[in-house]
Amino acid sequence: MEAFLPSVVSIAFHGVAYGMILYVISVGLSVTMGLMGFVNLAHGAFAMAGGYVLTSAISRLGLAFPLALPLAFIVVAAVSVLLERWLYSRLYEAGELEQVLFTIGLIFMAVATAQVVFGMLQQPVLLPEYLKGRVSLLGREFPLYRLFLIVASGAIIAALWFGVERTLWGAMVRAAVDNRTMAQSIGINTRRLFTVTFALGSGLAGLGGALGAEIIAIQPTYPFEHLAYFLIVVAVGGLGSLRGPFAAALLIGVSDTACKYWVPEFGAFFIYVATILILLWRPAGLFGTRV
Amino acid sequence: MTSFIGYGADPGIRLIEWLPWLAAIAAFFLLPDYLSLGARVLTYILFALSLDLILGYAGIITLGHSAFFGIGAYVAGILSAKLGVIDPVLLLVAAAVMAGAFGVASGAVILRTHGLTQLMLTLAIAVVCLEIAHKATPITGGADGLSGVTIAPVFGAFRFDLFGKTAYVWCLTVLFASWWLTRRIIYSPFGAALAGIRENRVRMHAIGVPVYRRLLTAYTISAMMAGTAGALLAETNQFVGLNVLGFEPSGELMVMLILGGVGRLYGAFVGPLVYLIAQDFLAKQFPEYWYFGIGLMLVVVVLFARGGILGLVDKLVARWRKQN
Amino acid sequence: MTPVLETRNLCKSFGALVVAENMNFCLEVGARRALIGPNGAGKTTFINMLTGLLAPSSGQVLLGGEDITRLAQEARVKRGIGRTFQINTLFRDMSMLDNVALGVAERQGVARRLWRAASHHHQVREEAMALLDTLGLADDAGTRVVDLPYGKQRLVEIAIALGLKPRVLLLDEPAAGVPSLESGMILQVLDRLPEEIAILIIEHDMDVVFRFARCITVLVDGRVLCEGSPAEIASDARVQRVYLGEQHE
Numbered sequence: 001m002e003a004f005l006p007s008v009v010s011i012a013f014h015g016v017a018y019g020m021i022l023y024v025i026s027v028g029l030s031v032t033m034g035l036m037g038f039v040n041l042a043h044g045a046f047a048m049a050g051g052y053v054l055t056s057a058i059s060r061l062g063l064a065f066p067l068a069l070p071l072a073f074i075v076v077a078a079v080s081v082l083l084e085r086w087l088y089s090r091l092y093e094a095g096e097l098e099q100v101l102f103t104i105g106l107i108f109m110a111v112a113t114a115q116v117v118f119g120m121l122q123q124p125v126l127l128p129e130y131l132k133g134r135v136s137l138l139g140r141e142f143p144l145y146r147l148f149l150i151v152a153s154g155a156i157i158a159a160l161w162f163g164v165e166r167t168l169w170g171a172m173v174r175a176a177v178d179n180r181t182m183a184q185s186i187g188i189n190t191r192r193l194f195t196v197t198f199a200l201g202s203g204l205a206g207l208g209g210a211l212g213a214e215i216i217a218i219q220p221t222y223p224f225e226h227l228a229y230f231l232i233v234v235a236v237g238g239l240g241s242l243r244g245p246f247a248a249a250l251l252i253g254v255s256d257t258a259c260k261y262w263v264p265e266f267g268a269f270f271i272y273v274a275t276i277l278i279l280l281w282r283p284a285g286l287f288g289t290r291v
Numbered sequence: 292m293t294s295f296i297g298y299g300a301d302p303g304i305r306l307i308e309w310l311p312w313l314a315a316i317a318a319f320f321l322l323p324d325y326l327s328l329g330a331r332v333l334t335y336i337l338f339a340l341s342l343d344l345i346l347g348y349a350g351i352i353t354l355g356h357s358a359f360f361g362i363g364a365y366v367a368g369i370l371s372a373k374l375g376v377i378d379p380v381l382l383l384v385a386a387a388v389m390a391g392a393f394g395v396a397s398g399a400v401i402l403r404t405h406g407l408t409q410l411m412l413t414l415a416i417a418v419v420c421l422e423i424a425h426k427a428t429p430i431t432g433g434a435d436g437l438s439g440v441t442i443a444p445v446f447g448a449f450r451f452d453l454f455g456k457t458a459y460v461w462c463l464t465v466l467f468a469s470w471w472l473t474r475r476i477i478y479s480p481f482g483a484a485l486a487g488i489r490e491n492r493v494r495m496h497a498i499g500v501p502v503y504r505r506l507l508t509a510y511t512i513s514a515m516m517a518g519t520a521g522a523l524l525a526e527t528n529q530f531v532g533l534n535v536l537g538f539e540p541s542g543e544l545m546v547m548l549i550l551g552g553v554g555r556l557y558g559a560f561v562g563p564l565v566y567l568i569a570q571d572f573l574a575k576q577f578p579e580y581w582y583f584g585i586g587l588m589l590v591v592v593v594l595f596a597r598g599g600i601l602g603l604v605d606k607l608v609a610r611w612r613k614q615n
Numbered sequence: 616m617t618p619v620l621e622t623r624n625l626c627k628s629f630g631a632l633v634v635a636e637n638m639n640f641c642l643e644v645g646a647r648r649a650l651i652g653p654n655g656a657g658k659t660t661f662i663n664m665l666t667g668l669l670a671p672s673s674g675q676v677l678l679g680g681e682d683i684t685r686l687a688q689e690a691r692v693k694r695g696i697g698r699t700f701q702i703n704t705l706f707r708d709m710s711m712l713d714n715v716a717l718g719v720a721e722r723q724g725v726a727r728r729l730w731r732a733a734s735h736h737h738q739v740r741e742e743a744m745a746l747l748d749t750l751g752l753a754d755d756a757g758t759r760v761v762d763l764p765y766g767k768q769r770l771v772e773i774a775i776a777l778g779l780k781p782r783v784l785l786l787d788e789p790a791a792g793v794p795s796l797e798s799g800m801i802l803q804v805l806d807r808l809p810e811e812i813a814i815l816i817i818e819h820d821m822d823v824v825f826r827f828a829r830c831i832t833v834l835v836d837g838r839v840l841c842e843g844s845p846a847e848i849a850s851d852a853r854v855q856r857v858y859l860g861e862q863h864e
Binding site: 033039087090091094096097098100101102104105106107108109110111112113115116224227228231232234235239265266267268269272273275276279280283284285 | 346350352354400403404406407408410411412414415416418419422423426538539542545546549553578579580581582583585586587588589590592593594597
Binding site for chain 2: 666668688689692693698700704705706707708709710712713716717718720721722725726727728729730731732733734735736739740743756757775778779
């Protein structure tokens with residue numbers, strides 16, 4: 001029993017860090033699916049791209065870590081605007097199958113590009129000295145960077161929620177998620193709204209990928225390997241909802257960490273089984289109102 | 292292409308529909324060095340055909356069709372390697388039954404949902420199958436794969452040879468039988484009802500069709516076919532690896548079917564043929580470019596050529612007819 | 616008059632929004648009834664509760680005396696409720712023949728057969744063709760619905776429902792969106808519908824309503840305002856107030 005309590009604390013700590021990163025990456029997916037009804041399986045590629053921007057900005061350009069982080073956001077958001085305008089927007093009216101296939105195609109291309117440019121190996125993250133140490137919490141030592149992750153993600157999430165719930169842009173997004181035709185008829189330019197929201201969601205994925213590069217290793221197979229988890233966050237959390245996916249991400253972060261700690265031989269098995277059971281119980285997700 | 296099926300369609304086999312079979316027989320005599328690749332292509336055609344039935348005709352989108360393929364492969368492999376059942380026909384039947392049973396069970400769940408939830412469930416079920424196969428090492432061989440699969444001669448007479456002659460003919464026979472069955476199904480009232488569900492589910496409910504039950508039947512038939520294809524792979528390779536399960540083989544299969552053309556029966560023939568031959572020549576030499584090429588192909592097909600290769604052929608034929 | 620379809624105290628609310636309140640409604644064999652009312656009165660909601668697309672919050676739906684409130688849509692169709700849709704809900708890429716035949720096959724109980732070819736089920740084909748013939752659509756039987764002019768697509772809506780041989784037919788704005796040149800075609804078809812079917816029609820076009828209906832029910836805010844012959848309804852002061860846009864007390 002003595003070893004049990006500290007391990008619970010440790011699992012909670014690492015699980016929350018992992019969950020918050022999952023949320024920052026996936027929230028854009030939830031919003032694009034809820035707002036535009038677009039099944040974007042390639043969302044993970046944006047997170048991977050953010051990770052590559054961060055690692056190469058530090059190792060190749062010698063950029064400081066605090067500058068490399070926003071750079072990951074900006075570059076990924078900018079690229080996603082181009083993709084949205086040129087490609088994604090052509091498929092808004094298309095069926096689910098077309099969207100699924102198209103985005104699987106994008107994943108393949110992203111994976112291949114990453115392989116050619118960066119090689120198969122995972123990218124090391126060069127953390128600055130001041131984020132490297134360890135901190136003591138509830139009688140246990142934790143890496144300082146994880147604590148930074150939790151604080152930084154928390155700040156990002158708070159800013160996002162404030163933006164969606166308190167600003168005009170947020171009101172427009174919520175109106176459009178609720179009823180797109182109505183939103184259009186009261187003069188909201190949904191076309192531009194889509195582009196901006198898509199860019200923001202992708203940028204956040206990039207930022208999440210960069211922040212979390214130390215937890216979720218940056219390597220070419222990233223978009224395939226973690227796709228299921230991003231989808232689970234959205235599906236279990238509930239489409240188009242902002243807080244649902246947050247709860248789902250924390251749930252997954254903590255339980256995945258717990259499973260890997262206590263029953264490593266079963267890996268992700270329990271997570272998937274739990275997902276299946278939850279979706280059977282509530283097809284619209286834990287906090288969703290529609291399917 | 293629903294115009295070919297339904298209550299006004301002639302179900303007779305047209306002359307051009309014999310072409311693939313003639314080509315397959317010609318290949319047997321003309322390309323003796325490629326029979327192993329040929330058997331692989333035939334197996335994947337069967338697998339793609341099973342996906343076409345539910346994706347192309349019934350409109351069910353699944354990211355986890357490999358679950359049935361993998362179950363078929365492992366059932367045949369385990370029965371042979373661990374339990375000494377080596378009759379190829381018996382193994383196919385056992386694999387089809389097991390995959391079908393799993394099809395009923397998982398379909399009963401999946402088909403009650405739709406949209407993202409349905410996609411997610413198909414993916415999750417496929418991944419769970421992969422995890423189980425990965426972890427149950429004593430039975431499945433785990434990451435090393437399942438070796439020691441021995442197969443008796445087909446009908447007690449035709450031994451599986453090194454050159455793949457028996458494998459090729461055996462796969463061709465099974466595929467022919469499955470094609471004939473599938474063809475009957477899609478031309479039947481049941482096939483017409485599936486197309487109706489894909490076209491307009493709301494109306495199908497309103498005309499009294501038990502949509503869920505129809506879909507479940509189709510899903511089960513498709514699972515049995517995919518399981519048969521998996522068992523064929525196990526028999527002809529005499530080995531089962533983890534690469535038959537999970538998201539990647541499902542995605543790859545979708546790519547093949549899209550490439551050939553969805554919902555037109557013969558798209559399932561053209562797609563795997565082109566894909567696997569291209570893969571055989573290109574993938575080993577230029578792996579990165581191969582993946583990039585597949586991705587690009589998918590994007591291009593979705594944006595510009597939704598009917599796949601056969602859709603393009605249709606368009607060319609239509610244009611040619613107009614000019615003459 | 617024997618009622619074939621009846622509702623008792625039918626209610627439906629979405630949260631605080633009440634869209635149907637204590638609706639008591641009765642349709643006799645061979646009825647020609649119109650359901651009218653301003654937008655948002657709950658007409659389509661009412662039809663959706665009759666067909667089983669929407670579950671009522673409370674109350675009962677009876678068909679031929681049998682309580683069908685809890686039955687699924689499919690089971691109600693089998694017992695004789697057919698409907699059309701306000702917005703075309705067709706199998707667009709299929710021929711007109713197939714559009715009708717799918718329902719006919721289902722009713723004949725052959726639709727789950729997966730062995731003999733669909734086109735070899737002559738009894739289905741012939742019945743569907745005969746139906747199209749009575750509607751004057753036989754020449755286009757092989758045409759894909761998407762290639763038909765809009766007016767004819769509206770007729771396919773009706774043809775599909777007739778293929779179910781319903782005892783009760785619910786027509787949700789059959790002439791919606793049809794240019795006036797073609798609407799005569801739809802009126803003709805409505806006039807010639809089999810006498811024994813009880814028909815409930817929702818329609819905004821008052822010409823259609825007054826020409827077709829022998830009895831009119833006026834629905835306002837989820838409640839039956841009044842019921843009566845076309846002449847009675849036309850002269851009813853309350854109805855005039857509703858349609859002139861004034862607030863009723």
